[in-house]
Amino acid sequence: MDANKKTALDERARQILTGNDRGGYTVPTKNLYPFQWNWDSALVALGFSTFDLDRAWTEIETLMSAQWDTGKLPHIIFWKDDEGYFPGPDQWGTDRTPRTSGITQPPVVATIVRRLFTHPGNAGPDRAAALVEKLDRWHQWFADARDPDGTGLVAIIHPWESGRDNLPDWDAPLSYVDTSGVGDYQRRDTQHVDADQRPQKADYDRYMALVGFGRAVGWDDAKIAADCPFWVADVGMNAILRRAEHDLSWLADAVGLPDIARRAQERAERLEHGFEALWDEDLKGYVSRDLRREGRAKDLSAGSWLAFYAGQVHPAGAERMVALLGEWLQQVTYSVPSFDPGNPLFDSIRYWRGPVWAIVNWMIADGLMRNGYAQHSETIRSHTRTLIAETGFYEYFCPLTGRGGGGDDFSWTASMWLSWATPLPEELGS
Ligand code: DGY
Secondary structure, eight states, X not given: OOHHHHHHHHHHHHHHHHHTBOSSSBOSBTTTBOSEEHHHHHHHHHXXXXXXHHHHHHHHHHHHTTOOTTSOOOSEEOOSOOTTSSSOHHHHOOOOSSOBOSOOOOOOHHHHHXXXXXXXXXXXXXXXXXXXXXXXXXXXXXXXXXXXXXXXOOOXXXXXXXXXXXXXXXXXXXXXXXXXXXXXXXXXXXXXXXXXXXXXXXXXXXXXXXXXXXXXXTTOHHHHHHHOSOOEEOHHHHHHHHHHHHHHHHHHHHTTOHHHHHHHHHHHHHHHXXXXXXXXXXXXXXXOEETTTTEEOSXXXXXXXXXHHHSOOOHHHHHHHHHXXXXXXXXXXXXXXXXXXXXXXXXXXXXXXXXXXXXXXXXXXXXXXXXXXXXXXXXXXXXXXXXXXXXXXXXXXXXXXXXEESOSSOHHHHHHIIXXXXXXXXXXXX
């Protein structure tokens, strides 16, 4: 890429982050997502760390300040009112200060805190040490509330917890959710973005039914574990938590908290063991499972390749998955589509049913690199760079044409540009 173009895009990416900064936290994009989102914020900290490390730490500290006393870190924090988003605090009914949603999101925070801690400009262990205890409580909450039988697989209770909202993996488990009590409601997302890029009404009815269920049981973890109609082991969530436990263990050791390091290591080992139950011999990869009904996802998704991000994939499985990734990439122009491009349910522009997401690309590429697949990793990085440079800082991209979709001036896309897609390989943090 031409150096002037790169300089201009770097500047634009920094402007997006500072423009979406609402004072201590960053919105994913204006209008469509006007609050602080859990994994968005964590991933945005990487972008800030390239030009303002202090601000990167603050992003995480603000997020963690909304942790519940149960240990849960909610997926949205409603720091200020905004009528432009639905469902707002009244629908969640969590009755807390600050006001939050009732569900969580993929726990990337520990992995990001490790990156901030090892950043060459970092001043010392204090800020990381202050977060380690909170991270331990959040991760322990996953073990207690979402894997009460100690199987080594944690469940999600809403597709939004996966962060990959309308992935075809959820179609079957969602079909059992009773929507008869949902009533009328007005969506706001389709006022900001074309309806053909967003989940459909049938999905939304089920999303709202699950919000209603959580509200009705007062977001009580035991009642949710016993009765929530949606109780699914998402391959992405489990992979991200496994990686986060390893990073937390490393961090706790580094800041002199050996008890936490040991606990995180034990949880990581349990998750490692449980993860193998997601392997599907017919599909030749790891897939999500409906834990209520013993159903399995019918196809691989981008989340399947997060197995590499989680840790070491055993060599036979790794070779088969990498071969399959190659087959996917022959069917699209840009990697990695969020769902199998050969499946009839693939939809190249509808949110998580096909589009490419820069943050998922980062995680997959990071995992491939750590598992020894440097060339595949670099291909994904260069596709991400091209998509953003040619199209803009969109929420996601069509894998066939490169067209941008969803929100524009998107914080985590800007963050990935600055922290991963464009630095020279030797500048990339570990
Ligand atoms: C939305 O509103 O689409 C979000 O993804 C929920 O977290």
